Amino acid sequence: MASSEIVPIDTLHLFSILDELLIELLNSLTDEEWNAQTVAKKWTVKDIASHLLDGNLRGLSISRDHYFGEKPENINSYNDLVAFLNQLNMSWTTATKRLSPVVLTELLAITGKQYSEHLQSLNPFENAIFSVAWAGQETSLNWFHIAREYTEKFLHQQQIRNAVGKQALFTKELFYPFINIFMQALPYAYRNVAAKNGTLVTLIVNTEIGGQWSIIKKENEWEFIESFDNKAAATLKIDPNDAWLLFSKGIRPSEAKEKVEITGDRQLGEVALNIIAVMA
Numbered sequence: 001m002a003s004s005e006i007v008p009i010d011t012l013h014l015f016s017i018l019d020e021l022l023i024e025l026l027n028s029l030t031d032e033e034w035n036a037q038t039v040a041k042k043w044t045v046k047d048i049a050s051h052l053l054d055g056n057l058r059g060l061s062i063s064r065d066h067y068f069g070e071k072p073e074n075i076n077s078y079n080d081l082v083a084f085l086n087q088l089n090m091s092w093t094t095a096t097k098r099l100s101p102v103v104l105t106e107l108l109a110i111t112g113k114q115y116s117e118h119l120q121s122l123n124p125f126e127n128a129i130f131s132v133a134w135a136g137q138e139t140s141l142n143w144f145h146i147a148r149e150y151t152e153k154f155l156h157q158q159q160i161r162n163a164v165g166k167q168a169l170f171t172k173e174l175f176y177p178f179i180n181i182f183m184q185a186l187p188y189a190y191r192n193v194a195a196k197n198g199t200l201v202t203l204i205v206n207t208e209i210g211g212q213w214s215i216i217k218k219e220n221e222w223e224f225i226e227s228f229d230n231k232a233a234a235t236l237k238i239d240p241n242d243a244w245l246l247f248s249k250g251i252r253p254s255e256a257k258e259k260v261e262i263t264g265d266r267q268l269g270e271v272a273l274n275i276i277a278v279m280a
Helices: 012-027 045-064 078-098 101-120 142-164 172-189 240-246 266-274
Strands: 200-205 211-217 222-224 234-238 261-264
Touching: 012 101, 012 142, 012 172, 045 078, 045 101, 045 142, 142 172, 172 200, 172 211, 172 222, 172 240, 172 266, 200 266, 234 240, 234 266, 261 266
Parallel strands: 200 234
Antiparallel strands: 200 211, 211 222, 234 261
């Protein structure tokens, strides 16, 4: 790694683990399972595998080779960017319907290793080629861009596992970094919430694989806070299986509302149900 500074959320060592688990998973699937519907409503398991391949290939092309291919035009808002990305994703999955599961799996094995090696070469504290827009950033550092890529690989593999009833990626080693990265969107989710300075909100993802995150209202924004003496105005507790689905739009806030536990100011706590840590 090109810097001696400590990376706030280090995920680079986990990419190879996720990739190995993915290839093992895909090699175990039946034809029926490859065509199973997923929580990503327009995509089957095979479509998601194709999307993961696209992520590797586009990452290598853009970040390593500085080749952008299709460039967005007339992007004037977050919604414009999401629409452009959705179009790219759909055109790719449509084209790769002609590829067999075996070919997809072989290409994922090759490109996953290449992409991980490229990410290892980046200086974590230089500006990334893309910002993490869902966290409200216009410019992000490479470590956060890499962490976001980790969530993509984790999320889409978990969607496949969920669709075919295979063991979830619910270990402390893999799940906690994933949800910790997603929680970086917590202050941004509260950006338009008016409250007295010093107001605290806490979000807890239950069990030993989860964690606790708290934000405090400052003069012009909400910020993370590690320790505090005052009681949180609102505390929301959510189970891991509901958390990964909710924050990736796998279930709606209205569905999650019945499953979470909120103490204190319920209206303030429910704002956290609107966290979206994907480009959607």
